[in-house]
Amino acid sequence: MKMSETIDAKNLRKVKKELMTCTYCGFCKSVCPVFQRVGWDPSVARGRMVLSYGLLQKEIPADPSVVEYLYQCTTCKDCERRCPSKIAVVDVVESARRDLVAAGHMLPKHKAIVDKVKATGNAYGEGKSVPETLGREPRKAKIGYFAGCTATYRDKALSSATLSILEKLGEDFTVLDEICCGSVLQRIGVDEEEVEKLWKRNVEMIRSLGVEKVVFSCAGCYRMFKEEYPKRFELGFEVQHITEYLAGKDLKLRPFKGVVTYHDPCHLGRHCHVYEEPRRVLAMIPDIELREMPRNRDTAACCGGGGGVRSAYPDLSKAIAQRRVEEASFTDMLVTTCPFCVNNLKAGAEGRKAPEIVDLVQLVDRLL
Ligand code: SF4
Numbered sequence: 001m002k003m004s005e006t007i008d009a010k011n012l013r014k015v016k017k018e019l020m021t022c023t024y025c026g027f028c029k030s031v032c033p034v035f036q037r038v039g040w041d042p043s044v045a046r047g048r049m050v051l052s053y054g055l056l057q058k059e060i061p062a063d064p065s066v067v068e069y070l071y072q073c074t075t076c077k078d079c080e081r082r083c084p085s086k087i088a089v090v091d092v093v094e095s096a097r098r099d100l101v102a103a104g105h106m107l108p109k110h111k112a113i114v115d116k117v118k119a120t121g122n123a124y125g126e127g128k129s130v131p132e133t134l135g136r137e138p139r140k141a142k143i144g145y146f147a148g149c150t151a152t153y154r155d156k157a158l159s160s161a162t163l164s165i166l167e168k169l170g171e172d173f174t175v176l177d178e179i180c181c182g183s184v185l186q187r188i189g190v191d192e193e194e195v196e197k198l199w200k201r202n203v204e205m206i207r208s209l210g211v212e213k214v215v216f217s218c219a220g221c222y223r224m225f226k227e228e229y230p231k232r233f234e235l236g237f238e239v240q241h242i243t244e245y246l247a248g249k250d251l252k253l254r255p256f257k258g259v260v261t262y263h264d265p266c267h268l269g270r271h272c273h274v275y276e277e278p279r280r281v282l283a284m285i286p287d288i289e290l291r292e293m294p295r296n297r298d299t300a301a302c303c304g305g306g307g308g309v310r311s312a313y314p315d316l317s318k319a320i321a322q323r324r325v326e327e328a329s330f331t332d333m334l335v336t337t338c339p340f341c342v343n344n345l346k347a348g349a350e351g352r353k354a355p356e357i358v359d360l361v362q363l364v365d366r367l368l
């Protein structure tokens, strides 16, 4: 990593208006999950605006502390909700990261992930394709299931539960010969052209199967197809998060006696505005009692696992998750709908009395 040089901030130049609009009011301090743990101004949106402006104006070098603070953002978007000036904080942070990466400042943990995606098409460096790993051949079908790297290679219980539900509901579906959706690369600042190569490969593969609708069990992959891919490609197929798909079904579920709460993943909630569908699915379960945490829907607290923070700063990520798990301590079960949230919340629950942490898909499969 190059040390202490100013950088050419060509991506930050595109968001200069955002940087100039920040009034440094500090309202973002009241919600930022990172600031709540680090407690130091550069670790909140206001500080990241100052650092980004400094990089843009070549007033500060890209020294290790600047790199660290710009990479400690989970891209949860909660500050944008709170910001009176409606600053696109996540765009600024990701623009700064692209400039840092272009100048040779990629964090070693992130470089390892990027190298794996380039070598194998998945973020874990696994040699087998998604269909080989899931033990199914892709075929022409109405519904395609985009499993994502994590549910394929690490949390296979989630992909198995999703496939099981599609089977139980008698759908005409197929697995997809997918590669990484590009989410992690985009979050950590990899050059847009590199990321778009992944998008193009996935879109062409899905079209070749004549799929009409693609269903996702990962909130991060879903956000990419819902928000990012359409900026460059005419998809030619519908995209749905699995909770949107399930909310449209008349599910006949066995009862579940217990108090549950629902954690809104940032990628699904604040980024894609999917709040009610998961709750509608939970409401289809007889006898269940859904009680909300004080921070829910657009005010939901981040689990701490996103934006490349978990891979680069696992202790920070875990500390943020601990706080979210504590907020759910009045329940028997903490339900969410993203493998990253499930994993990070489980890390936050380690060694403490906590509710069971479950992906909604696995709960539905158990009761269907
Ligand atoms: S709330 Fe918005 S305007 Fe205020 S300091 Fe934070 S980013 Fe800047």
Ligand code: SF4
Pocket: 031, 032, 033, 034, 035, 043, 044, 045, 048, 072, 073, 074, 075, 076, 077, 078, 079, 080, 089, 090, 302
């Ligand atoms: S996106 Fe989230 S983590 Fe990043 S500055 Fe805003 S509130 Fe903090």
